[in-house]
Amino acid sequence: MRSAGIARLWSRQRKDLTAQFSDIARAAVAQLSDGVVLDGELVILVDGRLSFDASQRRLVTAPSKARRLVASVPASYAAFDVLAVGGVDLRTQRWSVRRSRLEQLAAGWSAPLQVSPVTADIGEAREWFEVLPEAMGVEGLVVKGAGLRYVGGRREWLKVSSGGVGCVRLSE
Template identity: 35%
Template sequence: MAAAFPEVVAGAVQLPDATALDGEIIVWSADGRLAFEQLQNRLHRRGPTAVQATAQQPAHFVAFDVLRLAGTDTTAWPYQRRRAALDELFHEHRLSAPWALCPSTTDPDTVHE
């Protein structure tokens, strides 16, 4: 998938070495909605056409978990600790596109809404 999403690969320089995030690659439509068809279109591009697509249909990686952080396996950590580490990673490294942090809450009213 790296060949189809060079902007995500290039964005990896923002992460500490030996870090693995769990999440999804997405493409937004012009009206701010998820554009699955555009994502599928990006999957088949390689080389110059993939690079060209980064300007027309930029991909983002929405992170919702951290599996390895600077070489430390975090999979045995409770989710709340992993989420705190993920929030801190985004804050400390000022991660920006193509990275996006998936919203998270434990507030029952927000969950219901």
């Protein structure tokens, strides 16, 4: 969330993660306009693979010591949804509309901010499912309905992982 020239990063559990991910907060201040609220995931790559351990180290490190980790193990932010632009709440809009707006916003972004890839092509999704877990350590894919509106506190999507299908109810 960026407001009044500052950016704050919040976990799903409403924990402020700004100090632990100050590199992402600085990038958000530089690249986002006030009133933009994104939904996404903080990720860290180690040797080209997603590292849950490196992310966890950042999360549990005291803010005073986080600066060293920021310098030695930089993070990225993969945005997959936009919830507000210019302070206007977009959650009532269908996902396809929000995604289009997110892609417009992201046209001017550079690392460490990025947009998560999407596809409506089932063949491409199958290829991602087969290749990405081994190549990058991706745990699975998320399937969303293009007509869905954002409902806070509920996951109305389907996570397909190498261990099978996770919970969720899809609705239009």
